[in-house]
Amino acid sequence: MPKITVFHGDITQQRVDVIVNAANRALRGGGGVDGAIHRAGGPAILQDCMDRYPRGLSVGDAGWTTAGRLPAKWVVHTVGPNYLAGQIDQQLLESCYRRSLEVADEIGAQTVAFPLVSAGIYGWPIGDAVDVAFESIWAARTAVASVTLVAFDHEIYERMRAKQGEVTPLRILDGVEQLHERGYEQLRLLPYMSPSGMHWRVEIAEAATTDDSAGYVVYRNENMVLRYSTGSGPEFAGAIVDRSTTPDDVADLILASMPWVQEHVPDRAYADWYARLMQLIRAQDAVPIAFADYYDTRQGWEVGWGSGVFIEAPPPLPR
Structure with a gap:
């Protein structure tokens, strides 16, 4: 197309x-x-x-x-x-x-x-x-x-x-899954709603640069985090990501923006959890939300804002 x-x-x-x-x-x-x-x-x-x-x-x-x-x-x-x-x-x-x-x-x-x-x-x-x-x-x-x-x-x-930009968030999620399949299993993401509730946001980072020991995610280096908001429409990682963009294309964009990400550093527990998350995402045709003002995060991640469909929180970061 x-x-x-x-x-x-x-x-x-x-x-x-x-x-x-x-x-x-x-x-x-x-x-x-x-x-x-x-x-x-x-x-x-x-x-x-x-x-x-x-x-x-x-x-x-x-x-x-x-x-x-x-x-x-x-x-x-x-x-x-x-x-x-x-x-x-x-x-x-x-x-x-x-x-x-x-x-x-x-x-x-x-x-x-x-x-x-x-x-x-x-x-x-x-x-x-x-x-x-x-x-x-x-x-x-x-x-x-x-x-x-x-x-x-x-x-x-x-x-x-x-x-x-309607399909841009789903293409980004597909791209991360594609990278897991290529051997970049330590690549993690954090999706959430903006305080206004108007925009979905996601942050992509390598496990090695991330800390969750305090019960929430902290980045050791903010410059090593790739971010997207639906307020940016179809623009992600310096390119247009829409229905004509393949998961392979998105994976390449992420790697080009994050050249420090290490290949073949295993995090099988997370990659398997993420694969189950993607099954729910495709079934619901909706994006995941790790946290927002309206629900108890102890239930895990919700797939679709207000859907009531949850998946347990991802495995803790490797120590």
């Missing part, structure tokens, strides 16, 4: 192979993104639209033209459904992304920038439009390597980052 990047700014400035235009059926320019692309690209785009598609395009379809003065090589025009006019079939919106990527494949594009189709003057509900954009791109069978989703509006940008 393509690697997705979320960008806050002007889509007409994207230096990619293809800029996708959210067009109307006539392909004769209009307002919003459509008007901005035609203004920035110049009259060559409109002329190519008239020459190549004299009858326009159907809703959900896509076609390509020159990019004119834009920094891209081509513009792919796709006709989004007008939600306010009663075109509420989600499959039409999904088709816009699928067909745009198919057209990008036809012309040999590797990098594509999309707006959030139909979310402007066509009134598609923003949350649903964001979900459809990501799910459609992730599901597409395409040779396109990289997709940038561009939001001019800051609120839409934040919603996109939140959607992209």
